[in-house]
Each structure stands twice: as structure tokens, then as C-alpha cells.
């Protein structure tokens with residue numbers, strides 16, 4: 313039997329807008345194999361971000377379930393949900409979402425505070441992570457003082473801080489030029505291959521889905537097609 | 545690769561007071577302009593209160609026969625000044641915290657719980673209350689001394705007991721902390737209970 317790290321069952325999310333119901337996600341059933349690189353592809357407004365939010369436990373579905381390691385995350389209490397976000401999932405956003413008043417190093421150390429890691433260990437590990445991302449010279453720079461690609465690399469280091477086993481990335485290259493975007497995708501792919509992290513990346517850019525083990529095509533809140541590739 | 549288990553694993557989620565305190569201090573330092581505005585508005589209200597309070601103390605000890613009761617209009621002036629100060633503070637906090645919605649959303653994605661967000665804001669407000677209280681008290685005492693010595697001559701100051709000054713410093717600072725913390729509860733709670741997606745949607 314295949315080992316699924318994430319599964320959804322009839323996952324549905326409606327938004328009520330001015331008396332209308334927008335079906336952002338409509339009865340979505342997907343399975344994510346542990347350790348694979350997954351792309352979620354679809355046009356703007358198709359529901360990628362909504363799916364990302366549901367899988368990551370950042371928002372609640374209208375109907376249906378998300379299972380992570382066969383546990384229905386709707387059944388988690390506040391502590392368990394925080395634990396999931398802290399230790400299991402690393403989030404990467406199109407807009408980076410770094411904290412502007414903190415330096416690169418402080419941003420990477422932040423999730424480790426919530427994980428209860430002592431200060432000296434935090435500092436050491438965040439410096440190591442940033443050095444691995446090629447940002448050893450930028451430790452004490454604030455996000456505003458970094459290029460978009462550098463900011464996204466800080467965000468990747470932060471996502472990895474507590475050694476998650478799922479990386480969720482919502483259009484991680486959306487604000488980057490093609491080459492910088494490819495660099496970021498290659499970093500994610502390497503992380504996936506070297507550390508066995510399951511990557512789920514949403515994008516509408518066809519050029520960066522070549523690395524995927526599985527591709528889910530989304531349209532109008534539904535999975536139009538699920539494609540498996542026999543890579544690696 | 546190792547599997548992390550949901551329940552009973554060794555890994556925790558926490559935000560101990562010590563960490564929250566240092567993060568609050570950092571936040572205050574890094575948003576110095578905002579912090580000065582908040583501390584300033586606390587100090588202003590408190591200094592008005594202190595001015596009335598200490599003028600009474602000075603006059604009462606100078607003219608010891610005249611009793612120490614506060615006049616009714618002064619009492620109401622104090623109540624109104626605290627009320628205005630409190631409303632201003634709630635407003636300042638709503639804006640200051642609203643500006644940080646995205647940051648709150650981000651922290652929640654990294655494992656922060658509602659209570660951790662509350663803790664951060666309440667410690668910040670505690671520090672604001674302390675600093676604003678001491679500053680406001682000092683300023684109000686100085687103006688009270690200045691105006692009474694202008695009215696009654698410089699030797700009036702010799703009559704002000706240090707013990708009374710210290711007692712009022714403690715009471716006033718306590719009041720200031722209370723004012724600051726209470727006016728932060730609602731804005732902080734409104735922000736802390738947002739789910740990460742709602743909080744991240746704010747683009748300030």
C-alpha cells in the first residue's frame with residue numbers, strides 16, 4: 313500500500329460574497345505520496361491558494377477532510393494544530409511573509425522559539441541554515457535590504473527551521489524572475505531529494521513543473537487531472 | 545526519514561515568559577516611533593493626573609490646617625482625563641496592532657497560539673505602562689512643584705514629604721500599567737483570535 317502523507321476527502325471550501333457562493337474548492341480528493349515533489353497547477357482563481365490553506369491547517373474547510381498521517385486535522389485542538397504548524401509543515405509564500413523588523417537570522421530563528429529551542433542553539437542553527445542558502449553574508453540584513461530571490465531563500469531557511477516533513481509552497485516563484493525562480497525550485501527539489509521532505513508547490517508557471525513526481529491540475533475548484541511521472 | 549508523531553512526541557510548542565519578554569523588548573526597540581507615541585500618550589494623561597494629585601499634596605502639607613481632601617471638580621477632572629487617555633490608547637493600540645496583522649498571521653503559521661500572541665502584546669503594554677507612568681509622574685510632579693512655588697514662593701517645596709512622593713509614584717505607576725494593559729486587551733484579543741489566513745490577508 314502506498315504511504316500517503318496527505319490525503320483530502322471531498323474537500324470543499326465556499327466563500328459567501330455579496331449573497332453569492334463562490335466554490336473555491338469543490339469536492340477535491342487528492343493523495344500526496346510521502347517524500348515526493350508535487351506541483352499544483354492551475355490558472356489564477358482556480359483554488360490553489362485555498363487548497364494550500366486547507367492542507368496546511370491555516371483555514372477550515374466548509375465540508376470534507378484533510379488527513380495528515382491519517383489524522384483528520386479538523387479534530388486537532390488548538391495546541392495540536394499549533395504543533396502541526398510548528399513542527400510538521402514549513403510554509404513558503406509568494407510574498408515571502410518575512411517579518412520586516414527582524415533580520416534574516418532572527419526571521420529564521422523565530423519558529424525555533426515556538427519549538428522551545430534555547431537561544432544559543434537557535435542562533436547557531438539559523439546561521440547554518442542561512443549559510444546553506446548562500447546567505448552567510450546577509451545574516452543581519454532586514455528583508456527590505458535583500459533582493460526578492462534572497463528573501464525567498466530566507467523564507468526557505470525559516471520553513472526548514474524545525475525540520476518539517478512537509479513543505480507547502482504557494483507560488484514560491486510568483487514574485488521572481490525566471491532564473492531566480494528556477495534557482496528556488498532547484499533548492500526545493502534538492503531538499504526533497506536529500507532530506508526526503510515532501511514538497512507541495514502551487515504554481516501557474518508551466519516552466520517549473522518539470523521536476524515534479526506528481527502534478528495536480530486544478531480548474532474552477534476541481535482537480536481536472538492528476539498526473540504521475542516516473543522520475544528519479 | 546524519521547516520522548513525527550502527533551501525540552506524545554518529545555517536541556513541544558511553547559512561548560515562555562522570558563522569550564516573550566525579550567521579543568517584546570525587541571519589538572518596542574525596533575518600532576521606536578510607534579512606541580514613543582504610545583508611551584507619550586500614556587505619559588501625557590498620567591502627568592495631568594499627577595499634576596493635580598501632587599499640587600494637592602504640596603498645598604495640603606504646606607497649609608496643614610486645611611485638610612487633604614480633593615475638591616470634587618478635581619476628582620472629575622482626573623476621571624475625565626483618564627477616560628480620554630484610555631480611549632486614545634485603545635485607538636493607538638488598535639492601529640498599532642492592526643499594522644501587525646500580517647506579522648501575527650506569519651507567527652501563527654510558525655506555531656504561535658492565540659495565547660502566545662496575547663502574551664506578546666500584553667507584555668509590551670506592561671512595559672509601556674511602566675515607562676509612561678514613571679515619565680508622566682516625573683513630569684507632573686515637576687509642573688506641580690513649579691506652579692505651586694510660583695503661587696506660594698519657593699519655600700513651599702521644602703514642605704513636600706519624600707515619603708508622599710514615593711507613595712504617589714507607586715500608586716500612579718500602578719494605575720498607568722493598569723490603563724495600558726486594559727486598553728490593549730481588546731485590540732490584542734481581536735488580533736490573536738484570527739486564523740492565519742485572515743490575518744495574512746491584511747496588506748498594510
Ligand SMILES: Nc1ncnc2c1ncn2[C@@H]1O[C@H](COP(=O)(O)OP(=O)(O)OP(=O)(O)O)[C@@H](O)[C@H]1O
Nearest residue numbers: 327329334336355356357358359360361362363516
Ligand atoms: N477570502 C475570500 N473571499 C471570497 N472569495 C475568495 C476568498 N479567497 C479566495 N476567494 C475566491 O476563491 C477562488 C479561488 O481563489 P484562490 O486564491 O484559491 O485561487 P488561486 O488559484 O490561488 O489563484 P492565484 O493563482 O491568482 O493565486 C477565487 O474565485 C477567489 O475569488
Ligand SMILES: [Mg+2]
Nearest residue numbers: 360361362482
Ligand atoms: Mg493563489
